[in-house]
Amino acid sequence: MKKKIRVLVCKPGLDGHDRGAKVIAAALRDAGMEVVYTGLRQTPEMIARAAVQEDVDVIGLSIHSGAHMTLFPRVLDLLKQAGATQILLTGGGIIPEDDMAALRKIGVGELFGPGTPMDKIVEYIRAEVPKRRTVGA
Amino acid sequence: MSDTVDELVAGLFRSDARATARLITLVEDEAPEVARIQSAIRDRVGRAYRVGFTGPPGAGKSTLVAALAKHWVNDGESGRVARVSIVAVDPTSPFTGGALLGDRVRMTSLDPSVFIRSMANRGRLGGIAATTDGVCDVLDAYGSDWLLVETVGVGQSEVEIAECADVTVVVLTPGTGDSVQLLKAGLMEVAEIVVVNKADRPGADSLVAEIQSIVGMRPHSDVPMPIVSTVATENKGIDELAKTIEEYRTQQVSRGLLETRRKRNLRAKIQRLVEARLRREIWGGKGASEELDATVECILRKEETPWDASERIVKKWIR
Structure with a gap:
């Protein structure tokens, strides 16, 4: 059986706009993925812990608060500490181009702004996940 | 890596x-x-006590499981913190194969030591996934004291949880049908402990009374069935429910019923594995799909009946 792609969709920090996260979660579900949705106000620690326990392939963070330059590096760091570097950390929200480039440099994946077609995100995840998988032998 | x-x-x-x-x-x-x-x-494997939670969607199963997990983490025996693990099952879409696993939303304030795993049922219709039992074995070996398993929100006949848990807790809420619903086959037959959640809502008392009235009609009730009222969102009744489950376990252990129960579950598990294997052998083999298509044509041409066709196929496998 082909392994299912598992994705954790999170809303870190204090902003309560979870519509985007829910739309993404539904779109990934419709694309045949197993989406673990954790809801609002997640700390980076909670996100990294959930990602490890759920053994997800991808974490998608939805950030509209402007705290992306703090939250993405922190989650990335916690994943490294947990030995879970194969997980693709991606996301979206209101993030300036320069910041996207800076985050990509430290190992964050593609980030998506408002108006991105869902297909583009689905295709990106489908292309990226197989490159990172390390199944036990 | x-x-x-x-x-x-x-x-x-x-x-x-x-x-x-x-x-x-x-x-x-x-x-x-x-x-x-x-x-x-x-x-x-075999150390953890496995508690299954089932009931209709929206009955508050996730909130209840989270509240119990919190209770047991803080209530570790002999000063040691108890290890609690949770397996939460949600449905897979039969159309896309995707799933939205949302039980963690109700479990965010738990102690970091609690291991939560969300599972999609991947097409299995009994309320859990085909592999939920195997996942529980891993979490048992992980060192869990309590293993809480939450099913998909179920209707009436999804009762497989009873075959992989040590005790089955059925969660109901007021205002979801009359006593005839409770008499129907299925859900209430596997109940060993009943929780009336959202007990602050109208109709809670009459639901408890209705459950009590059907408990007396149960033919195989060698242990009386406890009924506990809770308001999980306000943490009301959780201590009592935890105590009820603990007492149930003590009873099971002292009367040798836990061993009987686990033997019964193991029996069912072997049957499930054999059936799954046979299904793969028969339908997953090379040419099986083509043969099935050819058989359909035969039946449509009135050369064979579906009954004869099934006999013919079975005879290829049973000698």
Whole structure:
């Protein structure tokens, strides 16, 4: 059986706009993925812990608060500490181009702004996940 | 970074969350490594007490499970913190194969030591996934004291949880039908403890009375069935429910019923595995699909009846 792609969709920090996260979660579900949705106000620690326990392939963070330059590096760091570097950390929200480039440099994946077609995100995840998988032998 | 099964099992025995999670994935995907994993962990399986929670969607199962987890983490015996693990099952879409696993939303304020794993049922209709039982074995070997298993929100006949739990808790809410619903076959037959959640709502008292009236009609009630009222969102009734489950376990152990129960579950598990294997052998083989198509044509041409066709196919396998 082909392994299912598992994705954790999170809303870190204090902003309560979870519509985007829910739309993404539904779109990934419709694309045949197993989406673990954790809801609002997640700390980076909670996100990294959930990602490890759920053994997800991808974490998608939805950030509209402007705290992306703090939250993405922190989650990335916690994943490294947990030995879970194969997980693709991606996301979206209101993030300036320069910041996207800076985050990509430290190992964050593609980030998506408002108006991105869902297909583009689905295709990106489908292309990226197989490159990172390390199944036990 | 590739992990071998041996490394992962060693990690599991150290209670390493990452190794445990990866083993769960292999079990969930029914990977070829499962046989090796099962024999590597079998000496450590059987310690955890497995509590199954089932009931209709929106009855408050996730909130209740989270509240109980919180209770038991804080209430560890002899000063040691109890290890609580949760397996929460949600439905897979029959159309896309995707799933939205949302039970963690109600479980966000739990202690970091609680291991939560969300599972999609992947097409299985009994309220849990085909591999939920195997996932529970891994979390048992992880060192869990309490293993709380939450089913998909079920209707009436999804009762497979009873075959992989030590005790089945059915969660109901007021205002969801009259006593005839409770008399129907299925859900209430597997109930060993009943929770009336959202007990602050109108109709809670009459629901409890209705449940009490049908308990007396149960033919196989060698243990009286406790009914506990809770308001899980306000943490009301959780201490009592925890105590009720603990007492149930004590009763089971002292009367030798836990062993009987686990033997019965094991029996059902062997049957499930054999049936799944046979299904794969018969329908998964080369040319099976083409043969099925040809048989359909035969039946449509009135050369064979469906009954004759099934006899013919079965005879190929049974000598």
